[in-house]
Amino acid sequence: MKIENLTITGGTHGNELTGVYLVKQWQNDPTPIKRETFKTDVVLMNEEAIKNCTRYIDRDLNRCFDTFTLTKSPANYEERLAQKLNSTLGPKSSESPNSDFIVDLHSTTSNMGLSIVVSNESDLTWMAISYLKQKDPRVRVYKWKGDEEDAFVDSIAKHGFAIEVGAIPQGVLRSDLFFDTQKLVYHLLDFIDHYNKGFSMALESVEYFEHEILIDYPRDSQGNIVAMVHEDRQDRDFDLIVKGEPIFRKFDGEEIYYEGESLHTLFINEAAYYEKGFAMTLARKALRVL
Amino acid sequence: MKIENLTITGGTHGNELTGVYLVKQWQNDPTPIKRETFKTDVVLMNEEAIKNCTRYIDRDLNRCFDTFTLTKSPANYEERLAQKLNSTLGPKSSESPNSDFIVDLHSTTSNMGLSIVVSNESDLTWMAISYLKQKDPRVRVYKWKGDEEDAFVDSIAKHGFAIEVGAIPQGVLRSDLFFDTQKLVYHLLDFIDHYNKGFSMALESVEYFEHEILIDYPRDSQGNIVAMVHEDRQDRDFDLIVKGEPIFRKFDGEEIYYEGESLHTLFINEAAYYEKGFAMTLARKALRVL
Known part of the structure; x- marks a missing residue:
């Protein structure tokens, strides 16, 4: 199955500026994220939190995409927002969600370097990760294994992960990590394009941290x-x-x-x-x- | 003139945890800050901001200690708080304020290392700084020269400065900078004690950044x-x-x-x-x- 729509999301946490400003930059000039074989969208996720430069207003948005929160009567700003985003990007678990692949941009005050946080088991997701590790050997992968159903943004789509870079304080932009993240996204877009075109890619097994x-x-x-x-x-x-x-x-x-x-x-x-x-x-x- | 009262203030910015937790630690056990010749107080400054782990609620408290803000009808939480703190620690510009020396504990996301931010011209303040630089040669000094009257917390007392350590993200404690800051405060207390006792101290001129x-x-x-x-x-x-x-x-x-x-x-x-x-x-x- 080819990827038809890929979504880059930033500002899921409003004080993680790397993703916020990357998305804004691509909104101003989408040229670098256009590829032949699929459509790329960018979404600024939690606009109220971004305005306030806080992680969230009422509840961590990146914990609101479990089926329970997406279907219950929303109790606060982020729960309402998650349901709205699920209807535009998803809906989650549908056979044909609006977005096939979501890459959600984060930063951390921890010294995580260039890292990918993944909770998705799809082969395509792991092939993409393998490609990124080939392109930039600094990339390390953390597989989050929750007891509950995954509630991250990227769980709306069939494929996807979060990019998590650090160390960077909340509310700060670092030029090095900004361009490192940007480059990782460009590698991902290239990979999806190659995949759609049926290119043969010699992908290796992926070392990760479980x-x-x-x-x-x-x-x-x-x-x-x-x-x-x-x-x-x-x-x-x-x-x-x-x-x-x-x-x-x-x-x-x-x-x-x-x-x-x-x-x-x-x-x-x-x-x-x-x-x-x-x-x-x-x-x-x-x-x-x- | 001997120093009779010294005040250590922390949490002037509620998301700068180093000062917040140092003050709490000394509230639990004041033994290490007791000296023979003067009284040491500790004050947790902006308790609402500390609760929310934000810099401030309505206005930066560390810009509220100018005479205008201290005497006008207060327009928000921090202006009210500044007036209250001025009455307990000051009042500012009085001949005998309740606190003779204020050291205000801050942290910064900038890579400022162990630094002192000073806007006070008193000889005793600069002697104290010279002593600290002797005790820890990593200490660097930034002299803030505002156009307006100084509005920092330490401006309430006749003598004082801020200790500003970094790089550390907001909302984070780093063990190394926590104990570095603590040690600087202990050196300051020793200096004041030696000064009060009339000890001769070979203090050198101070290199600083204007x-x-x-x-x-x-x-x-x-x-x-x-x-x-x-x-x-x-x-x-x-x-x-x-x-x-x-x-x-x-x-x-x-x-x-x-x-x-x-x-x-x-x-x-x-x-x-x-x-x-x-x-x-x-x-x-x-x-x-x-």
Whole structure:
């Protein structure tokens, strides 16, 4: 099945400016995102949050695309918005949604470099990822494995993922990561075009990091944080952590050591995750055979 | 004149967590901030903004301590708060304010390292800064020279400055900068104690960076940003910029070159300054003779 429509979404989180300004730039001049064999759309997702330069108004939009939230009576701004976006980009789970492939642009305060967050199992999605890793070997892949049905923006379409770049503070543009993200999107568009044209592409199996555990900050009985990410662990996204290594530092200076099995640390000290209750996630290296 | 009361203020900006959590830690255990010859208080400044993890609710609190704002009928939350804080810590310009020395704790998304922002001319303030630079040679000093009367928190007292550390995203704690800031405060408290006791201290003249110019992002006629800080200038706070060097990169890739005299770039790409309209500030190296 050929891809007929691809959508680039930015500003799903209103304070992640890289995606916001990339989409605006392509709205002004769509020439670089045009390809022969399919139509590319760009969408600025959460315009109210973008105006306020906040992640969201009432609820994280990137957690609103599960079937329950998309079909219930909406309780707030983002739930209403998700249903509207689902009707223009989806609808989710339909045989012929309006968008065949969604790439959702994000940034993170964690030192995640050029990364892809994927929860989609489609072969085409993984072929695209393999192509991107060939084109830019810095690209690393995190497979999010939720217990519930996926609620990310890209889950509306049959194929897709999020691009997640960092470290970058909320409300800030970095020229290097702006153009790195832009280039990844252009590689993706080329891949889809080659795929539609039936080009033979020598794609290799994909090394990725499979989600295992969320780790919260140490807290007191009132829920207040009592420790920070240890200075030796800060910025070491995608690095291995082994038993006995320091993981947190309490405000009084005391160190806390990691006690679990050897895994890789991701999304270390992301600003938006303090309220969600995780200081980092742990993942296991794995291989997706193509 | 001896110092009788020193105040450590944190959370003047509610999303700068380093100061917020340092103050909370000292509220829980004030032992490390006690010294023989004076009283140390700690104040959590903008509690509503801290609750929301935003810089401010209605207006930047750290621009509300000019005499006009402190005496007019308050128009919003921060103006009311500034007047209240002025009555407990000040009042400003009185002969005997409740606080003799204020050190206000900030963080920045710019790569400012361990820095002090000062707008106070008192000899004691500069002696304290000289002592801190001796104790930690990484400390750099930026002298803010506004056209208007100073409106910073520390302007309430006769002596004081802000400690400004970075790079750190808003809403994030970094263990390294947390303890660096804490250590600077302890050095300050030691200095005041030595000063009160009449110890002889061999203090040297202070190299500092004197504010010259604010530089905004390039914008279109609607006020929208059309360029980012150039990737070669990003993170180079306190570095010299000379004519002909790249300073901005437009979204379409075009480079913009610096045209002015050789000066030092500070507060490069600070998140909170996008709305204030500056991409960086320029300063000239200078010497304060003690």
